[in-house]
Amino acid sequence: MTAAEPGRGGPATGTTGRAPAPVPRVPAARRGETPSAGLDVLVAGPLTTVQDLGRPGYAAMGVPRSGAADAPSLGLANRLVGNPGTAAALELTFGGLTVRFRQAGLVALTGASGPMWLDDRPVGIHCAVPVRAGQVLSVGAPVSGLRGYLAVRGGVAVEPVLGSRSTDLLSGLGPPPVSAGQVLPVGTAVGAWPVDVVAPVRWLPSPEDLVVLRVRLGPRDDWFPPEALAHLTRDEFRVTGESNRVGMRLSGPELRRSDDHELPSEGMVPGAVQVPSGGRPVLFLADHPVTGGYPVVAVVVTEDVPLAAQCVPGQRVRFRAVR
Amino acid sequence: MGPSPTSTARDLVRATRPVGDSAFLVEVDSLDDVERLRRALAVSPLTGVTECVPAARTLLLRCADAGTDPASLLAELGEVEVPTSTPFAGGEELRVPVRYDGADLDVVAELTGLSGAEVVARHTAARYRVAFCGFAPGFGYLVGGDPALRVPRLPSPRLRVPAGAVAVADEFSAVYPRESPGGWRLLGRTRLPLWDARRDPPALLTPGTLVRFEEVAS
Numbered sequence: 001m002t003a004a005e006p007g008r009g010g011p012a013t014g015t016t017g018r019a020p021a022p023v024p025r026v027p028a029a030r031r032g033e034t035p036s037a038g039l040d041v042l043v044a045g046p047l048t049t050v051q052d053l054g055r056p057g058y059a060a061m062g063v064p065r066s067g068a069a070d071a072p073s074l075g076l077a078n079r080l081v082g083n084p085g086t087a088a089a090l091e092l093t094f095g096g097l098t099v100r101f102r103q104a105g106l107v108a109l110t111g112a113s114g115p116m117w118l119d120d121r122p123v124g125i126h127c128a129v130p131v132r133a134g135q136v137l138s139v140g141a142p143v144s145g146l147r148g149y150l151a152v153r154g155g156v157a158v159e160p161v162l163g164s165r166s167t168d169l170l171s172g173l174g175p176p177p178v179s180a181g182q183v184l185p186v187g188t189a190v191g192a193w194p195v196d197v198v199a200p201v202r203w204l205p206s207p208e209d210l211v212v213l214r215v216r217l218g219p220r221d222d223w224f225p226p227e228a229l230a231h232l233t234r235d236e237f238r239v240t241g242e243s244n245r246v247g248m249r250l251s252g253p254e255l256r257r258s259d260d261h262e263l264p265s266e267g268m269v270p271g272a273v274q275v276p277s278g279g280r281p282v283l284f285l286a287d288h289p290v291t292g293g294y295p296v297v298a299v300v301v302t303e304d305v306p307l308a309a310q311c312v313p314g315q316r317v318r319f320r321a322v323r
Numbered sequence: 324m325g326p327s328p329t330s331t332a333r334d335l336v337r338a339t340r341p342v343g344d345s346a347f348l349v350e351v352d353s354l355d356d357v358e359r360l361r362r363a364l365a366v367s368p369l370t371g372v373t374e375c376v377p378a379a380r381t382l383l384l385r386c387a388d389a390g391t392d393p394a395s396l397l398a399e400l401g402e403v404e405v406p407t408s409t410p411f412a413g414g415e416e417l418r419v420p421v422r423y424d425g426a427d428l429d430v431v432a433e434l435t436g437l438s439g440a441e442v443v444a445r446h447t448a449a450r451y452r453v454a455f456c457g458f459a460p461g462f463g464y465l466v467g468g469d470p471a472l473r474v475p476r477l478p479s480p481r482l483r484v485p486a487g488a489v490a491v492a493d494e495f496s497a498v499y500p501r502e503s504p505g506g507w508r509l510l511g512r513t514r515l516p517l518w519d520a521r522r523d524p525p526a527l528l529t530p531g532t533l534v535r536f537e538e539v540a541s
Contacts, residue, residue, distance in 0.1 A: 267381065
């Protein structure tokens with residue numbers, strides 16, 4: 001994960017701080033564009049991408065599914081602003097986003113919890129927030145969780161690729177990550193006005209919390225000696241900084257294999273705990289490769305994969321084997 | 324075992340393994356059996372299976388819901404009728420024009436004990452089939468190549484392989500659909516756009532596609 005290079009164009013503060021980012025006075029029509037429905041990105045944050053439910057059905061062609069790393073949080077954000085579940089929103093990694101609205105709108109931030117400001121006024125998250133044209137919305141760094149989902153009524157209307165607007169960091173499909181100075185188009189609202197204005201909030205871990213993820217052993221647990229499986233299900237691991245939407249690299253006990261023969265490439269799923277020859281497991285997330293040549297010792301249950309996606313670097317993780 | 328027009332998947336499947344709570348790996352003996360089963364499942368999809376990902380010795384079946392009953396799914400799988408014909412039969416051939424001026428052509432010649440011209444002759448003589456895709460969108464693992472051209476991957480991958488690079492490694496040939504890192508040995512390059520996200524299907528090389536390489540001057 002790379003943070004924005006400091007001192008290179010644009011305001012470099014406000015990406016991780018707790019105070020609202022300074023608002024640069026950039027005229028909307030600076031680049032000669034006609035202002036239309038959209039969001040001017042003033043500060044992009046460490047990594048902000050457009051995400052929807054991804055590209056299911058293309059795996060046999062080598063196309064990862066991609067989509068929101070924490071899909072339930074995306075769904076909640078869309079519901080709060082009355083979008084269909086298929087609408088695209090922004091996935092913020094470590095917050096840090098500042099946008100100006102070219103038109104009035106309705107937004108909601110879900111997932112990772114942290115402060116949000118409308119102009120300089122703190123506003124609520126996990127609820128729908130009306131915004132007037134010209135207002136500036138800033139999202140601070142989260143205090144719990146890693147990935148926030150900012151939905152705008154009407155959806156983020158970038159051009160879809162293979163039926164999805166998701167940025168896939170592994171294959172490069174979809175729009176590039178959001179950058180300062182760009183205008184994110186907003187679609188026309190089609191759904192009914194939202195019924196829920198406040199949503200139930202799922203527990204998300206604080207950085208110091210121990211996160212327990214349920215796994216089912218296999219499909220290649222028989223490639224590992226009992227000691228390695230004991231390490232996997234009893235010891236603590238830590239999420240390292242070498243983690244992204246493709247996968248979380250974990251430090252902790254090395255999971256040594258029984259032997260060193262090569263595994264013919266086989267299909268992978270999100271939540272798969274793959275163990276390369278070095279013994280340091282990688283937990284696959286949304287942009288995981290469709291096939292892989294290292295054995296998968298266990299797979300996180302579907303329900304817990306979004307929780308894995310909310311673990312920050314340094315987070316302590318344990319795996320609990322379930323049937 | 325005498326030839327019969329069809330058999331059932333039960334005869335092909337060596338094992339099935341749950342992958343988490345919503346997918347299964349189906350193991351078979353060979354790349355040909357993967358292709359037979361893939362074709363059969365394309366004709367008669369299993370209830371609740373949303374995605375089928377063929378690979379080297381397995382097919383991954385992904386289900387719509389967590390907690391799909393494995394017993395009934397596997398019973399249904401066992402009954403699927405599988406053609407016994409060769410997976411190279413039928414279908415159109417995709418012809419891929421190649422300029423054989425790749426950076427590793429000489430090394431491949433050296434490793435195989437052939438001349439550069441013989442490497443090209445053998446690479447263009449074979450008839451290939453896309454066994455499975457992976458690594459990148461539209462990157463097909465082509466089987467059917469001349470065993471004499473079997474060479475190991477590069478000890479360390481190149482950071483940049485150009486789009487259209489035609490390469491070999493292990494038992495496979497491939498064409499890099501877009502510029503990417505890559506560890507295969509480069510024989511040449513094609514101008515044929517193998518991947519175009521605006522096209523339907525976006526990939527020219529999908530599992531089961533038959534392929535021939537043709538030498539061209541440029």
